[in-house]
Amino acid sequence: MVEDDERQRRIEWLGQVCIGLHEQFGPLTEGAPAAYIPELSNVDPDLFAIAAVALDGQEQLTGDHDHLFTIQSISKLLLYGLALETHGREAVLERVGVAPTGDLFNAIELDEERHRAPNPMVNAGAIAITDMVGGSREERIEGIAAMFERYLGRRPEIDDAVWKSERATGNHNRAIAYLLLSHGIIEDRVEETLDVYFAQCSVLVSARDLAMIGATIANSGVHPVSGEQIVSPRVARDMLTVALTCGMYDYAGEWAYTVGIPAKSGVGGGIVGIIPGAGAVAVFSPRLDEHGNSVRGLRVFEALSEEFDMHLFDFDRPWTRA
Numbered sequence: 001m002v003e004d005d006e007r008q009r010r011i012e013w014l015g016q017v018c019i020g021l022h023e024q025f026g027p028l029t030e031g032a033p034a035a036y037i038p039e040l041s042n043v044d045p046d047l048f049a050i051a052a053v054a055l056d057g058q059e060q061l062t063g064d065h066d067h068l069f070t071i072q073s074i075s076k077l078l079l080y081g082l083a084l085e086t087h088g089r090e091a092v093l094e095r096v097g098v099a100p101t102g103d104l105f106n107a108i109e110l111d112e113e114r115h116r117a118p119n120p121m122v123n124a125g126a127i128a129i130t131d132m133v134g135g136s137r138e139e140r141i142e143g144i145a146a147m148f149e150r151y152l153g154r155r156p157e158i159d160d161a162v163w164k165s166e167r168a169t170g171n172h173n174r175a176i177a178y179l180l181l182s183h184g185i186i187e188d189r190v191e192e193t194l195d196v197y198f199a200q201c202s203v204l205v206s207a208r209d210l211a212m213i214g215a216t217i218a219n220s221g222v223h224p225v226s227g228e229q230i231v232s233p234r235v236a237r238d239m240l241t242v243a244l245t246c247g248m249y250d251y252a253g254e255w256a257y258t259v260g261i262p263a264k265s266g267v268g269g270g271i272v273g274i275i276p277g278a279g280a281v282a283v284f285s286p287r288l289d290e291h292g293n294s295v296r297g298l299r300v301f302e303a304l305s306e307e308f309d310m311h312l313f314d315f316d317r318p319w320t321r322a
């Protein structure tokens with residue numbers, strides 16, 4: 001284990017670097033907020049936050065770190081953990097595989113050979129995972145809210161306007177859901193399952209919340225502040241694996257190559273990057289590239305990965321070195 005004062009020094013240095021990167025990339029206005037969900041385009045595109053949380057709960061916060069935005073696809077990672085905890089690996093793998101697709105996050109495609117969704121980080125997989133949450137509509141939403149409460153340390157709030165907006169315009173997701181139904185992967189309650197899926201995408205989080213969520217997963221499933229074991233170490237490992245291979249959608253390969261840490265992004269503008277055994281960093285900036293990933297977020301993580309040798313295959317990786 002690295003010495004405590006060395007770790008402390010590194011966390012403070014990380015905080016300083018984040019302040020510098022916030023200044024450096026603030027003027028970057030490339031990309032645009034998601035518009036296919038009309039309500040998302042009303043966001044102030046200049047919002048920008050970087051937050052880091054270490055395993056002991058120490059925080060380094062920069063910019064609009066308390067601004068609340070919708071979690072969107074980052075919820076997919078948490079729902080995957082919930083499904084693995086509730087149903088076990090075998091049952092989940094029967095419906096959702098672990099293969100990166102190389103296609104857009106909302107591609108209307110399945111693993112036709114195995115009759116399952118390609119992976120839990122794209123919409124098809126997340127809708128299939130949402131179907132696995134049992135009970136009535138209310139019970140399913142409550143089950144997901146209870147899970148969020150354990151990560152956030154408060155009752156989750158849903159952005160009603162975004163939820164409604166997704167419900168009203170989500171025909172692409174409807175097409176995915178009916179394809180899943182036609183293969184017998186989900187039950188015949190498509191509108192309800194989509195409603196639950198849209199609800200979880202509309203949960204409000206801050207960059208700071210995302211970093212805390214990431215730090216929980218980095219900490220083998222133990223919340224850094226409450227000390228609660230939210231998912232088992234084995235489930236945390238599975239979550240990290242799919243985050244590394246599929247978390248950035250069709251950019252996952254490039255991300256693994258350049259940044260090299262498990263991560264998940266959402267079209268609300270959030271990205272959480274997880275450094276197993278060390279902590280997590282989250283960036284919020286709503287302007288997205290063509291893959292649906294935050295443009296400033298990508299730049300910040302590329303710079304951080306270089307500066308701190310964060311890449312999992314950096315032989316000089318200081319974070320968890322013995």
Ligand code: GLN
Nearest residue numbers: 072073105201266267292
């Ligand atoms: N709610 C969004 C959708 O289903 C989530 C997509 C995302 O964040 N990539 O389209």
